[in-house]
Amino acid sequence: MEISPEKLWTQVLERLQLQLSRPTFETWLKTTSAQQMENNCLVIHTANPFARNWLQKYYIKTIADVVQDILGYPVDIYLTVTAGEENYTIGDSNMPWSFPIIPNTPETVSNQLPKPSKLNPKYIFSRFVVGSNNRMAHAASLAVAESPGREFNPLFLCGGVGLGKTHLMQAIGHFRLENSPEAKIFYVSTEQFTNDLISAIRNDSMQGFREHYRDAEVLLVDDIQFIEGKEYTQEEFFHTFNTLHEAGKQIVLASDRPPNQMTSLQERLCSRFSMGLIADIQPPDLETRMAILQKKAEYENIRLPRSVIEYIATQYTSNIRELEGALIRAVAYVSISGLPMTVESICPILNPPVQAIKTSSEVILDTVAKTFNVPIEDLKGNSRRREISWSRQIAMYLMRQHTDLSLPRIGEEFGGKDHTTVMYSCDKIAQMRETDPALDRKLRQLSDRINLTTKTQNPTPP
Numbered sequence: 001m002e003i004s005p006e007k008l009w010t011q012v013l014e015r016l017q018l019q020l021s022r023p024t025f026e027t028w029l030k031t032t033s034a035q036q037m038e039n040n041c042l043v044i045h046t047a048n049p050f051a052r053n054w055l056q057k058y059y060i061k062t063i064a065d066v067v068q069d070i071l072g073y074p075v076d077i078y079l080t081v082t083a084g085e086e087n088y089t090i091g092d093s094n095m096p097w098s099f100p101i102i103p104n105t106p107e108t109v110s111n112q113l114p115k116p117s118k119l120n121p122k123y124i125f126s127r128f129v130v131g132s133n134n135r136m137a138h139a140a141s142l143a144v145a146e147s148p149g150r151e152f153n154p155l156f157l158c159g160g161v162g163l164g165k166t167h168l169m170q171a172i173g174h175f176r177l178e179n180s181p182e183a184k185i186f187y188v189s190t191e192q193f194t195n196d197l198i199s200a201i202r203n204d205s206m207q208g209f210r211e212h213y214r215d216a217e218v219l220l221v222d223d224i225q226f227i228e229g230k231e232y233t234q235e236e237f238f239h240t241f242n243t244l245h246e247a248g249k250q251i252v253l254a255s256d257r258p259p260n261q262m263t264s265l266q267e268r269l270c271s272r273f274s275m276g277l278i279a280d281i282q283p284p285d286l287e288t289r290m291a292i293l294q295k296k297a298e299y300e301n302i303r304l305p306r307s308v309i310e311y312i313a314t315q316y317t318s319n320i321r322e323l324e325g326a327l328i329r330a331v332a333y334v335s336i337s338g339l340p341m342t343v344e345s346i347c348p349i350l351n352p353p354v355q356a357i358k359t360s361s362e363v364i365l366d367t368v369a370k371t372f373n374v375p376i377e378d379l380k381g382n383s384r385r386r387e388i389s390w391s392r393q394i395a396m397y398l399m400r401q402h403t404d405l406s407l408p409r410i411g412e413e414f415g416g417k418d419h420t421t422v423m424y425s426c427d428k429i430a431q432m433r434e435t436d437p438a439l440d441r442k443l444r445q446l447s448d449r450i451n452l453t454t455k456t457q458n459p460t461p462p
């Protein structure tokens, strides 16, 4: 069935209106329109660069899913703005807040050889701010980039969420490619490695899978903690690791914790992961946070008063992704509202997260169950009823914030859900929170309640 781009977009907007909160829809989507549809690419016109970049960052996948749902096949979504901005192409490193676009891939390619992921053009050494929190990780990454396979092999980068592990890892990849553009630099998430393995088994193409990964000159594997508990992936990764290591090829791994804290990791892998250099990244201090904001603003050509930089940097202390998110929100807000860029203008929209006190999964389940009036068994169950799955997603998100449990362990707390379900829920709530003030308020209240219960249960000794 042929459908015009305008009609298609009207249907997409109708559905998105139901899925997204009102402020989100009104601010970012209401003024969009479809321009054309050609070669499986739907071109959407957005009101201004901020709306375009915001949609690109937070809603491109949601939009693509809805379009695919209506058409029955995937298409690429290309967001544009009016005159003056057309020179940007998606994935262009000059584009403010751009992210590399990974085209929707039809199912049929799953039986072909694994494809290495693209590198984010922004994740280069020159955009990385070095501070006391990441100095060693940065120096080691640079050394590895300059002489791969020599000094630190493997290089194991570890640290909390949003602290620059992926950035450094990909910077190594960019550096190598700049020096030798034909080099086989493979950047994969552990998830992708596992998926490639599964599809190789399914398609009887293990040989191709092995040859592909063992052909890497530099293998960069992100989120290696997700290999925990996956026996067969560990087995296969062990052999890939050995082949590459023996051939003097560089391996770089990133994880949210060091190898010896990864549960259900084979002993032989644990010792291999630890045999090079383990470099950890800590949360940045105030000066480093300010320098990161400053650099980001310079690259994006945004003039930020020092007072604003200082204000944002003081509010967001533990996660650079959140710090950058706050800057994006502030810039978008002043651009749309027409207010000057001052602390007074932006402070109402910058609500730093409530400091989440570490607690037990029971406290979280209990608080969410009481607040939403949903039995704990339902939170742990498989019901897809809207209010139950919504409460479950919120509980998963809060468990990520208020505990040190890994995603697979959180999945276990919810009756054995897969870690990808947990990851999806956490990402979804985190993204919605950014643009939905009512949800943000609710999550703050919940965090406050959880903190209070935890303090009451474990009062600090006088």
Ligand SMILES: Nc1ncnc2c1ncn2[C@@H]1O[C@H](COP(=O)(O)OP(=O)(O)OP(=O)(O)O)[C@@H](O)[C@H]1O
Pocket (backbone or CB within 6 Å): 123, 127, 128, 129, 130, 134, 159, 160, 161, 162, 163, 164, 165, 166, 167, 168, 256, 292, 320, 321, 324
């Ligand atoms: N030192 C830094 N200088 C400049 N930007 C940074 C720095 N550290 C992190 N960032 C930026 O913060 C964001 C999050 O970083 P990144 O994705 O590398 O974190 P991560 O540690 O891999 O997080 P996760 O554990 O969630 O995978 C990125 O946009 C990155 O460019």
